[in-house]
Amino acid sequence: MMEESSENNKSLTERKISRRLLLGGAATAAVVLVQTSVGKMVQAAVPQSLVPGLLTDSSSLKAPDSVPPDPTKIPGRGPSVSGMPSSFENPERLPSLTSSRTPLQDLYGTITPSALHFERHHGGIPVIDPQQYELVIHGMVDRPLVFRLADLKRFPSVTRTCFIECSGNFRSGKQEMTPQEICGLTSQSEWTGVMLSTIFREVGVREKATWFLAEGGDAAVMTRSIPVSKGWDDAMIVYAQNGEAIRPEQGYPARLLLPGWEGNTSVKWLRRIELSDAPFMTREETSKYTETVKDGKIRQFSFVMDARSIITFPSFPVQLEKGWIEIRGIAWTGRGKIVKVEVSVNGGRSWAPAELQGPVLDKAHTAFRYLWNWTGAETEIMSRAVDETGYVQPSYQELCAARDSKGGYHFNPITRWRVQRSGKVVLGEGA
Amino acid sequence: MNKQTLINRYSILLLVFVVGVIALVFTVFKRTNAPHPERFGFGRAARADEIRVLDIDVRPDGRGLPAGTGSVEPGRLIYNSKCIACHGDGEKTESPLPGEALFVNDPVKSATKHPAENAVVHKSSPQNGQSSKVKTGAAQTDRMPKTIGTYWPYATTIFDYVRRAMPYNAPGSLTNQEVYHLTAYLLYRNRIISAHTVINEKSLPGIVMPAKEKYVEDDREGGTELK
Numbered sequence: 001m002m003e004e005s006s007e008n009n010k011s012l013t014e015r016k017i018s019r020r021l022l023l024g025g026a027a028t029a030a031v032v033l034v035q036t037s038v039g040k041m042v043q044a045a046v047p048q049s050l051v052p053g054l055l056t057d058s059s060s061l062k063a064p065d066s067v068p069p070d071p072t073k074i075p076g077r078g079p080s081v082s083g084m085p086s087s088f089e090n091p092e093r094l095p096s097l098t099s100s101r102t103p104l105q106d107l108y109g110t111i112t113p114s115a116l117h118f119e120r121h122h123g124g125i126p127v128i129d130p131q132q133y134e135l136v137i138h139g140m141v142d143r144p145l146v147f148r149l150a151d152l153k154r155f156p157s158v159t160r161t162c163f164i165e166c167s168g169n170f171r172s173g174k175q176e177m178t179p180q181e182i183c184g185l186t187s188q189s190e191w192t193g194v195m196l197s198t199i200f201r202e203v204g205v206r207e208k209a210t211w212f213l214a215e216g217g218d219a220a221v222m223t224r225s226i227p228v229s230k231g232w233d234d235a236m237i238v239y240a241q242n243g244e245a246i247r248p249e250q251g252y253p254a255r256l257l258l259p260g261w262e263g264n265t266s267v268k269w270l271r272r273i274e275l276s277d278a279p280f281m282t283r284e285e286t287s288k289y290t291e292t293v294k295d296g297k298i299r300q301f302s303f304v305m306d307a308r309s310i311i312t313f314p315s316f317p318v319q320l321e322k323g324w325i326e327i328r329g330i331a332w333t334g335r336g337k338i339v340k341v342e343v344s345v346n347g348g349r350s351w352a353p354a355e356l357q358g359p360v361l362d363k364a365h366t367a368f369r370y371l372w373n374w375t376g377a378e379t380e381i382m383s384r385a386v387d388e389t390g391y392v393q394p395s396y397q398e399l400c401a402a403r404d405s406k407g408g409y410h411f412n413p414i415t416r417w418r419v420q421r422s423g424k425v426v427l428g429e430g431a
Numbered sequence: 432m433n434k435q436t437l438i439n440r441y442s443i444l445l446l447v448f449v450v451g452v453i454a455l456v457f458t459v460f461k462r463t464n465a466p467h468p469e470r471f472g473f474g475r476a477a478r479a480d481e482i483r484v485l486d487i488d489v490r491p492d493g494r495g496l497p498a499g500t501g502s503v504e505p506g507r508l509i510y511n512s513k514c515i516a517c518h519g520d521g522e523k524t525e526s527p528l529p530g531e532a533l534f535v536n537d538p539v540k541s542a543t544k545h546p547a548e549n550a551v552v553h554k555s556s557p558q559n560g561q562s563s564k565v566k567t568g569a570a571q572t573d574r575m576p577k578t579i580g581t582y583w584p585y586a587t588t589i590f591d592y593v594r595r596a597m598p599y600n601a602p603g604s605l606t607n608q609e610v611y612h613l614t615a616y617l618l619y620r621n622r623i624i625s626a627h628t629v630i631n632e633k634s635l636p637g638i639v640m641p642a643k644e645k646y647v648e649d650d651r652e653g654g655t656e657l658k
Contacts, residue, residue, distance in 0.1 A: 298645045
């Protein structure tokens with residue numbers, strides 16, 4: 001390329017700026033000093049979204065790019081250090097005071113874009129300097145040790161794709177609810193880190209240790225007691241999410257990851273692990289994350305997420321037309337693999353198996369598809385998941401009867417969508 | 432060559448071949464199983480003083496509790512200045528409090544019609560077969576407001592949580608003395624101790640909370656039984 005050969009001595013960023021200024025391109029809200037890969041400090045134009053502190057309303061960055069009359073007649077925007085979705089696309093989380101929900105209905109495949117991974121915080125998101133970060137492991141161990149982030153990254157690494165789900169991931173109550181509002185507190189990432197068992201061997205966890213306390217470095221200094229057996233099984237300490245450093249909202253610089261278990265147990269911003277021989281009875285496993293069940297009992301240490309599925313298309317607020325429709329959704333279980341997803345298009349009278357997107361992974365969101373020819377009659381469509389233990393996702397009524405409760409943690413009922421004659425899709429009765 | 436020499440030569444050749452195969456298998460096997468040590472020698476030893484600073488948890492048997500005492504009246508003063516704005520004073524409020532009700536003055540008045548804590552539940556109707564009447568003991572637990580007195584199984588959790596996480600806007604700012612007083616006050620407002628009881632690191636773990644007997648461990652295993 002002519003430009004590269006004539007400007008060999010300039011950094012890529014410097015070359016790019018003049019092109020950006022000439023051609024306009026995406027809205028550049030600020031010019032900041034950045035360091036290039038060769039250590040030079042240069043001025044770089046960055047889109048508003050990458051400037052910390054300026055962004056209070058995500059919709060403000062969505063000024064759509066102006067479309068030229070004919071894009072083939074004018075050179076387009078050049079390369080950049082970091083990309084964004086098209087300004088015509090705006091999938092967003094739905095935030096509340098303590099959480100935000102993934103827009104399940106707007107996504108494709110099974111990986112949740114990192115920016116849209118759900119959140120649930122008990123003391124907000126801490127800012128942690130990765131150079132200062134330390135993880136202390138002590139208690140019933142041969143060698144209490146302190147690891148910096150660099151130390152964790154030196155251990156042999158492992159990558160796996162799995163979901164995280166909040167055990168309070170169930171809302172109902174209105175006809176007009178999106179999958180995001182019903183169960184948007186679940187997302188899936190590809191996680192990279194070190195097996196906790198490797199760390200357990202490093203510190204020499206003693207035989208008599210049966211539980212460990214996981215403590216986070218957030219303002220809640222949040223704690224959970226975890227059985228040591230899970231630590232030796234598939235527990236991980238992860239520092240990377242979808243190919244890059246784990247996001248602050250998901251626990252930067254490192255978090256505990258317990259595949260298939262309720263999200264609260266995957267303690268973010270992990271700062272301490274203490275090995276012991278009994279649970280610590282923290283607030284998050286007594287006052288919270290427990291649920292009333294039959295005979296006036298309160299169920300504790302309900303770690304595993306039961307199998308669940310939801311049709312994400314068509315769902316509210318889609319407007320359907322008669323004809324062929326690909327019913328789509330995701331299914332998942334904390335007890336291994338989904339073996340089957342069945343779909344009903346006649347209000348539950350009959351069921352047929354949907355196609356599962358391979359490879360079907362352990363403790364991971366699994367996409368399913370079902371082709372349906374809608375003739376225009378009013379009906380209800382729904383999906384139910386079956387996992388490798390033989391567990392079948394229950395209806396809301398079945399779940400209420402089994403728990404003697406109308407809601408609470410670990411509610412994973414079948415979601416019914418009512419397709420009206422007009423083509424409008426709303427949440428059906430009986431959740 | 433005579434027959435015996437031929438046999439000897441072939442035997443030697445066979446022996447050399449077998450030894451060679453064993454050597455090959457051995458080296459190949461070693462190469463594909465790269466050495467993986469039991470320990471890597473990463474990290475550094477944790478010092479006792481740095482563990483002590485971080486080790487702030489309080490366990491149900493009392494381990495972790497600092498020496499100290501707590502009384503109800505000083506606790507009331509601290510609560511009214513640092514806690515009441517978010518946690519209220521035990522009365523049912525029009526709109527939800529930023530923090531939760533830690534005690535209620537009138538449990539019956541504060542009981543909710545719809546017991547689900549995390550679900551907005553639609554009105555029951557004849558079509559979906561749900562009855563709006565609650566008859567069982569479970570429903571009683573379900574409907575009662577979840578306060579320290581009706582739901583927390585251990586009193587030590589109060590100390591642990593208040594010390595590490597409260598007040599919400601200034602977590603970890605309370606002294607151990609303040610946390611003891613607050614713990615006493617909260618136990619008093621939940622009718623667990625009297626107004627004159629003084630708690631300390633020995634008595635706090637001994638307090639039996641009303642909800643403790645209701646707690647059961649999760650026994651779900653997947654499979655065909657729905658629990």
